[in-house]
Amino acid sequence: MRAVVVGGAGFLGGAIAEELLRRGDSVVVFDELVSTERCAAVFGPGAVEIAAADMLDAAALSDAFSGADEVYHLAGILGTSELEERVQDAIISNIAGAVGVFEAAIECRVPRVFFPAKPNVWRNTYTITKYAAEQFAQMYAATGQVAIPTLRYFNGYGPRQCLGPVRKLVPTFVAQALSGLPLTVYGDGQQTVDMIYSRDLARHTVDFTRSGYIGEPVDLGRGVEMSVLDVASAVNRVVGSDAGIVHLPMRRGETPSTHLVADNRPLERLLGPLHFTDFTTSLEETVVWYARLPRDDIRGAVEALEAA
Ligand SMILES: NC(=O)c1ccc[n+]([C@@H]2O[C@H](COP(=O)([O-])OP(=O)(O)OC[C@H]3O[C@@H](n4cnc5c(N)ncnc54)[C@H](O)[C@@H]3O)[C@@H](O)[C@H]2O)c1
Structure with missing residues (x-):
């Protein structure tokens, strides 16, 4: 299986890339802040392919996605009060970035893209942009051209x-x-x-993405x-x-x-008992x-x- 992890140099993208390598998959780390040295230190020398690019660069996404079986979209910007002065940045990264990833996946005929949403409890910039991207994920998935299994991470x-x-x-x-x-x-x-724990989260994310699930986002905590x-x-x-x-x-x-x-019950109905x-x-x-x-x-x- 060939998987591209967009945001793979980050915290959760890195945990998912590690989990994929553990399963014997070939992994491309796509990130604007990635280097050979850093990937060698985290994953082992030569363990992953590197695509050092901005996810807003459609051509770079197409290059990386061509021939991929899966994409995990873990790039974005986070924060609560930290994003108060960065509303436009958050819209560009979290909404336009996600839309670009979904469209590139459709163009490259990647069958599934994992998307990480979050609980929608607070009305702040981060939550609003993540919720908008979650809605776009549902919209693109409804075309039937790509599956976008979505977990709401706690x-x-x-x-x-x-x-x-x-x-x-x-x-x-x-x-x-x-x-x-x-x-x-x-x-x-x-x-x-x-x-x-990030390692549990990564394991359940890959199982969920490969389960064939199509439908509304489900919780993972x-x-x-x-x-x-x-x-x-x-x-x-x-x-x-x-x-x-x-x-x-x-x-x-x-x-x-x-x-x-x-509420892990929907995920447990799909995957069986979850272990943490x-x-x-x-x-x-x-x-x-x-x-x-x-x-x-x-x-x-x-x-x-x-x-x-
Ligand atoms: N950490 C959590 O508890 C949590 C909870 C719910 C949802 N999420 C979601 O999971 C995702 C990953 O979170 P994280 O904690 O790993 O964040 P992180 O900041 O550690 O990683 C994000 C990665 O995205 C990359 N990135 C950002 N903009 C980019 C761009 N334009 N082009 C290419 N790469 C870019 C960054 O360089 C970074 O490596 C985010 O979408 C976040 O909203 C995280």
Whole structure:
């Protein structure tokens, strides 16, 4: 099987590329921020083909997609308050980028494109652009020219998730804990999240994409509701930090008291029982990965968080 991972140099695209390689597939990493050295470090020397290009470049997409059996579209820009000043960028990347990928797949007769959506709970730039792309996915899929199986991912975490500039829960908490600082929690911390390990997410994504599913988007989380305070305590415990937490006012773009948990039943009806790595074990693996980063990277991330 030949698969192209658009955004394959990123956090989840990288996890999916690894999963595909584990299954013996041939993988093309298509990303605007990709290099031979970085791919060699992550996947092994020569393990993947590289297409270093912008997904807005239709000719580059056609080149990469020709002869592909599958495309995984993991490129885009993320953020809540971070995208307040970048509405146009988000529209271009998350909507126009996705439409370009769907059209190139149709032109190149790629039978299926995986698309990652998200829970549509907040009215912010990120959610609006992802929801628009999700709707375009349904529209193109309805033509019958391409299948676009879509999962609504909940809160991914794991090795290689960026420390910044977008503030994500686990990288932020781990960087603070490794620096001996209290973890900064927005609001009262009772809002909930559904944390899913990137390796589990990648495995279920590939199974789902290959299941032949055609239809409405379905959820993928661990199906376990955790408060942000629970996540913070787990990070402090795993890192061994006794610096505790501090509360910050709720940031713009997020609604207080949100309760997030995936309904995995539709996916389980399709794939059978879903198995997940134990939360503490996966958090330990994640912390080990961050702890191996150069200290300057952690220090820089913490300084950027403090300045934001
Ligand atoms: N991380 C999560 O928990 C989560 C949850 C729900 C949905 N998603 C979706 O999954 C996808 C991947 O998220 P991630 O966390 O891996 O993000 P990421 O920022 O780590 O990776 C995105 C990748 O896309 C690439 N990219 C961006 N614009 C590009 C362009 N114009 N051309 C080529 N490459 C480009 C970037 O270089 C980067 O490597 C996104 O679409 C995101 O909305 C993620």
